[in-house]
Amino acid sequence: MTSHLMPPLALTLVDIGRILSLAVIAGGLLWLFLRAIKRKEVERRVIFLFIFVSVVAPILFPTVFQEKATPIVKDVFDKIESLPPGSVVLLSYDFDPAMAPEVQPMADAISRHCLVRGLKIIYMCLFATGQGQFTSTLENVIKPEFPDKVNLVDYVNIGYKAGNEGVLNVIITDFKKMFPTDVDGVPYDSIAVFKGIRSCKDLDLVISIGGGKPGIKEWILFVGDPGNVPIASGVAAVVAPLMYPYYPAQMLGMLGGIKGAAEYESELVHHYPQFKNSPTPALLMMGPQTLAHLVIMAFIVIGNILYLLERKKGRKR
C-alpha cells in the first residue's frame, strides 16, 4: 500500500496500474484542453468517464499523497508530542457507526500516537454506540501494534454513561462518582491509570472525537472552559466549520473531516517511521478525493478557457 517508499525500479503491478491510470487521466485532460483550444465542446459522457476513472483508479491502485499538517492539525500533534511520558490523556468516542468512516481513522491515529509516546489513555464515550467503535481500535490498533501495553496500566476503557453533558458536569469535579468502575467492573481505585486523577482537571489533555451532539462543543462548554483543561478534537467535516470560533482560545486544535485525519496520519508516519506499515485509511481515502477534486478543478479551468475563446470569437464576428 505504501509502496511509494520502495526503491523506484521495483515496479509492482499496483505501480503499473497507478502510472497507467494517471497517464490516462493526464492524457485525457490534455486532450480536453487541446479540444478546448480548438473551441470544441466535449460530450458529457467523457466527463463522467473521467470522474469514474479518477475515483476507481485510486481505490484499486491506492495512491498515498503526502499531506502536510495544517496549523490547526499540527497543534494537536505538537501538544501530544510535548507531553512527558506518563501523562494522562482522555479520548472520548462521541460517534456512531454512521460517522465512523470519517472519524475512526482519527481515533486510531491519535491512540497510536499516545501509546508510542508512552502516554496513558482513558477511553470513554458519550454515544452509547461509541463502545463498539472503541473495540475496533482495541482490536485493530492496540492489540496488534502494542502487544506490551497492559489494560488498566497503560490504558483503560471506562465506557458509556447516559446523560450527555450531565456526565461531563460530574466528571469535571469527580470521576469516580460517575465511573465507579471501568467497563469490566474493576473498581476505580485499583486502576493504575487513575493514580493521582480525581477529576478532569487533573488530566493533561482531553480529545473528543465525534461529529454530533453531545460532542466537542459540550466538552468545551462543560469541561474545557470551567476546568481550564486543554481540549482538542477530531470532528466530521460537517461540524468542522462551526467549531472554528473556538480555536485556538478554547480548543487547542482540531482534525476536520477525512482531510484532517489524513494530515495527522501523515504527520505521525513522518515522525515515527515505524508506523509506515500501519494502515492509514484516511490517507487512502484522500486519494480518490484529491484526484476527483483535481479533475473537477481542471474541468472548471478548461470549461472557462473554452468559454473565453468562444466569447472572443463571438466579439470578432
Add this chain to the structure above:
Amino acid sequence: MKRNVPLAITFIVGAVLIFSVFIPPMENWGEDFTLFFDIIAVFAFFLGGGNLLRVHLTKLSRRKQDWPYSIVTIMGFLLMLAAGLFRIGNPGDINASLTEQGSLFQTIYDSVFVPLGSTMYALLAFFVASASYRAFRAKNREATILLVAAFIILLGRTPLGTIVTGWVPESFSILQIPNLAIWIMNSPNLAGQRAIMIGIGLGVVSMSLRLILGIERTYLGGDDK
C-alpha cells in the same frame, strides 16, 4: 361549504397554535397537532398508493408508451406491500419488528431499495463534475465571484492547497489557501447564509399570516362552483 369551511378551519387552527406559544397550558397542543399531521400523512400514503396503481393500470390498459415497465412497477409495489403491510415472509409475531434481519421486507430493503437509492445519490458525483465543466463559466461578475470562491474551497480541501501556498510565511498565513478557505467559510459564507435565512424567515412569517388570515388561498384550488 367548499370554501368557507376550509378557510375557517385554517384560521382557527393557526390562531390557536400561535396563542399556545404564549399560553403555557396550551403548550401540548402543538405536539398533538403534529401527531395528527403524521397520522393524516399515512392516509395520504394510501391515497398515493391508490393513485400509483391507477396511473400504471391506465398506462397498461391503454398500451401507452413503455407500458411493459408498468408491470414492473405494479409487481414491485404488490410484492413490497405483501411483505410490509401483510407481513408475508416476516418471522415472528404481529408485534415483531418489520425490519427484522432476514424478513422479506428487510431483504428487499437491503438488496433493492438501498442499492437503487444510494446509486441514484452517487450519480451526484458525476453531475457535480459535469456541472462544473458545463456551467461554471465566468459569464459575468457574479458568476466569476461564485467560481473563484468555489475554486478556492476546492483547492483548500485537498493537499494541493498546501502544496501550492504552503511556502507563505506565518505572518501572511491568511493567504495560504487552506486558511483562506476556512476564512471564507467563516465570514462571507456565514454572512450570506444569515442574510438568506432572515429573508426566508420573514417570508415564511408573512406567508403564514396570509394563510391564517385567508388572504392566500391558492392551495384550495379555484372552482367555487
Add this chain to the structure above:
Amino acid sequence: MKKTTLIIMAGVTVLFLLSWIIKALALEGMQEDYIKKAFLVTFSAFLTLSILSFLYRDNPFYKFAEHLFVGVSAAFWMSMGFWSTIVGNLIPRLSQNLSVFFKVHYIPGDFNFRFYIPVILGLLLLMRLSRNYGWISRWSLAFIVGTTAGLNFIRYLRSDFIKQISATFVPLLVDWQGTGHFFSNLDLSASGQLVMMLANWTIFLGVMSGIIYFFFSKEHTGMFGRASRFGIWVLMITFGASFGYTVMGRISLLVGRITFLFRDWLGFNI
C-alpha cells in the same frame, strides 16, 4: 425489438447467471443459504449498474430499475407509515381491543377521543378518490395548512429572525489594546487580530447588504443599488463556497458505491 437489443439482453442475462454461480461457489461453505445470498448480491450489483448506465443514456435496464424503484418505494412508505404511526401511535390511544390484537401497549387517557380527529380528517382526504365529493378533502388540507402555518409563524420568527439578528451583534474591534498595539502587531496571520476583525466586519456588512438585496418594493439604484450589488456578491461567495465544500461529500458517496461493486460483488481485496 431490435437485434442488438436482444443480443445485449441475452449477454446481460448470461453475465448475471455467471455472476450468481461464481458468487455462490465463492460463498459456499462460508454462509448457510449461499445460493440466495449470491443471488441478492448479484441482483444489487445489477441494479447499481443499471442506474449507472443512465449516465450513458436512457436504456431498458435503467427503465426497469426506475420502475421497480417507484413501485417498491411507494409500498415501503405505506407499510412503514401503517406499522409505526397507525399501529404505533394511533391504535394504542384509540381502542383497547385493537391494541390487544396488534399486541401494542394500550395508553389510556381522558381525552383520547381527540385522536378521532385525524382519523376523520384522513378519511376525508381519501374522499379525493371520489369524483363528486373530492372537494371535501379540502377540509383536511385546511387543517394541515393551518397547523403548519401556526407552528411556522412562531418558529421562524424566533429562530430564524430574532435569534439571527442578535447573533449578528459582533464586536468590530476584536481584542483591542490600543492603536499602537494594533499597528505594531499588524500582520496577515490567519489567527491575527486584523484577520479576526476583518471577519467580523465582513459578517456585519455582508448580512446587511444581503438583506438589502432582498428588498422588493424599492428600486435598486444609487447608494441602495450599490449595497444591493455588494449583497449579491456576498451571496455568490456563499453559493460558491457551499458548492466547493459539498464536492468532497459527493465523491465519498461514489467511493461507497464503487467499494460495494469491487469488494462485495467482485470480491477484490480493497
Add this chain to the structure above:
Amino acid sequence: MRYILIIFSLILITFSAVIGQVDPVVTDSLAPVPAPPAPVTEVAVSDKANDHGHALIIEWKRSLDDGAGSNAVMLYEIFRSEFPDSAFKMVGSVPLGNERFEDIGTIEKESRDYIPDNTNLYYRVDAVTIDPVVRTSSEVYGPVQSYSNWFHKGRVPVLTAVLIFGALMVYFVSVARKGTELYVRPLAGIAAVDDAIGRATEMGRPILYILGLGTADMISTIASFTILSRVAKQVAEYQTELIVPCYDPIVMTVAQEVVKSSYLDAGHPDNYKEDSVFYITTNQFAYVAAVNGIMLRDLPATNVYMGKFYAESLILAETGAVAGSIQIAGTDEVGQLPFFIVACDYTLIGEELYAASAYLGREPIMLGSLKAQDYAKAAVIVLMILGLLAINVHLNAFIEIFKVVD
C-alpha cells in the same frame, strides 16, 4: 422434616454466632460506617415559572459535609408527598455539589410521574452517603402548590415581533386595498417563465413543472402553487402540453385543482387533461429516477423547478441540461441554491420565490404584504446597527432584550 429442622437450627446458631461475635470485628476491619452527614438547610420549593403547571423547583443549601467537613455526602435525594409527615416518595436525585432540582411531572393522571396542580405538596431532601442507609433528612418543606401560568414571560420579544409585524401587514394591506400603487421590483426569473412558455409553444414541446419534495403545508410549496397557476393559465392559452409529476399525494391533489381552475379561468376547460398532473412516489431518489426518465423521453422545452428541493436538485438540473431544456428554478433550501444557480438559466433565491408568488398574484393584498416585509427588513437593519453599537460600548441591556427563553 427432621433434617430441615436440624439445618434450620444450624443456620440459626451460625447466624447468632456471627451476629454475636464476629459482627463488631467485621465493622472494624472494613471501612468504618460513615457518620450521618449534616443535613441540608434552607430547603425552598417554588412553582416553576412560564410553564403549564405540574412542575416545581426545589432549592437548598448543601450539607456541611458536601465537599468539606467529613466529605461523606455523595448525593441528594428529593422526596415528595401530599402529606406533611408520611407517604414520601423519591422523585429524583442529584450528585453532590448541587443545590437545585426541577421536579417536572406530567399532565396525565395515569402516569407514574404525575404531579397534581393546585394541591398541597410537601418536600424533603436527604443527604446520602456512600452507604445508602446512612443519610440525614432535611426538614419537610410545605405546603407548596404547583400551578400553571397564563403567560410565558420569556417570550415577550417574540410576542412584540408578532404584534409589530401583524400591525405592519394589516396597515399595508389596507393601504393597498385603497388602490395606492405599490412598486415591486421585477424579478428576472419571472419574466423568464413567460418567455419559456412561448418557446415551448414554438417548439411544440411540453413544459415540465416540478413542485419539489415539499408537502402541501410548506411555504415554498404553497408559493409554487401560485406560480403553477400562472404557468397553467398561459399554457392553456397557448395550448402547450403541461407535465406535473408529483412527489406527495396531497400536493398532487392540490396541483390538480390549481391546474384545472387555471384552465377554466383561461377559458379552455376542455383542454385540461386529468393525467397531466400525476403522482410518482414519495421517495426522494425513486422520484428523481422517474423524473429523469420523463426528461429524456418527453424532452420538455422548459423545466420549472419551484418549491422545496434537496440533494436531487443537481441531478434534475443536469439531466434537464442534457435534454436541452431551458431551466428556471426557485427554492428556499439554502443548501441547494448553489446547484440551481450553477446549472439553471434563472434562479429565484430564497425569499424571491415567495415574492414571485405575491408578484404574480398581483393582488393588492399580496403586494401590501411584500411592503410590510420590506419594512420589517428595514427594522432588522436598524436593530443590527443599534446592536452593534451596543455591543461595542458594552451596553448589555440592549442585547438582553433579544434573549428568547425556550
